[in-house]
Amino acid sequence: MKFLELMFEAALWRSRYMVVLAVVASMAAAVAVMYMATVDVVYLVGHVMHYADPGLSAEARKLIHDETITHVVEVVDGYLLATFMLIFSLGLYELFVSDIDEAHGSRASSKILVINNLDDLKQRLAKVILMILIVTLFAKALQIQMNSPLDLLYLGAGIALIGVALYFTHAAESRGKGSDEADEKAGSGH
Structure with missing residues (x-):
């Protein structure tokens, strides 16, 4: 067996x-x-x-x-x-x-x-993937015909959402590095 x-x-x-x-x-x-x-x-x-x-x-x-x-x-x-x-x-x-x-x-x-x-x-x-989405949005934004103020508002909202996504990505990366350093210190007995 x-x-x-x-x-x-x-x-x-x-x-x-x-x-x-x-x-x-x-x-x-x-x-x-x-x-x-x-x-x-x-x-x-x-x-x-x-x-x-x-x-x-x-x-x-x-x-x-x-x-x-x-x-x-x-x-x-x-x-x-x-x-x-x-x-x-x-x-x-x-x-x-x-x-x-x-x-x-x-x-x-x-x-x-x-x-x-x-x-x-x-x-x-x-x-x-986030960078690909940003580049794709940029390509689409270049083709948008601004016919009304609402179109400009949608574009601004898209750009704001990109900023939020980049902020959270950076914040998560910084938090991950901080916890890795804390784990290393705890493992080495400091």
């Missing part, structure tokens, strides 16, 4: 390697979105070359300007989404499979891979 229990627990523990599928798929998605955003930048630069054309009317120049700003925001959104997928795949790998040995010798890993549990991963991803 003990042998069966050991075999079952070994199989159960090794089942965590299924996460490698999600890691590979997330990394592929990150590469795909990064590629698409980069192609968008190439086309954007080609499109903007016409901006300096002296024969261009003021309306056409304004249209190119507005479209360019919108496309830049969309590109930033794409790069943020690619970053989200990259952090997600690295975090899953570190949590479920193994530490990334190559990363632990790098200074950049302390900025990216401070993921010790699922809560750390969720916090990192939530920050990236």
Whole structure:
């Protein structure tokens, strides 16, 4: 009976390697979105070359300007989404499979891979999602036609909500760092 229990627990523990599928798929998605955003930048630069054309009317120049700003925001959104997928795949790998040995010798890993549990991963991803939402709202705000004072009020409310979300995100991060430092002091006997 003990042998069966050991075999079952070994199989159960090794089942965590299924996460490698999600890691590979997330990394592929990150590469795909990064590629698409980069192609968008190439086309954007080609499109903007016409901006300096002296024969261009003021309306056409304004249209190119507005479209360019919108496309830049969309590109930033794409790069943020690619970053989200990259952090997600690295975090899953570190949590479920193994530490990334190559990363632990790098200074950049302390900025990216401070993921010790699922809560750390969720916090990192939530920050990236919040940034994506902010960029998306900015892109939509550029396209809004202000036809009434109510439209301006809605835009102001959206910006205020973003400020509140950023405030609470920062406050939660500061509180988390404070409790981590208190835990370290309590653990070291101070």
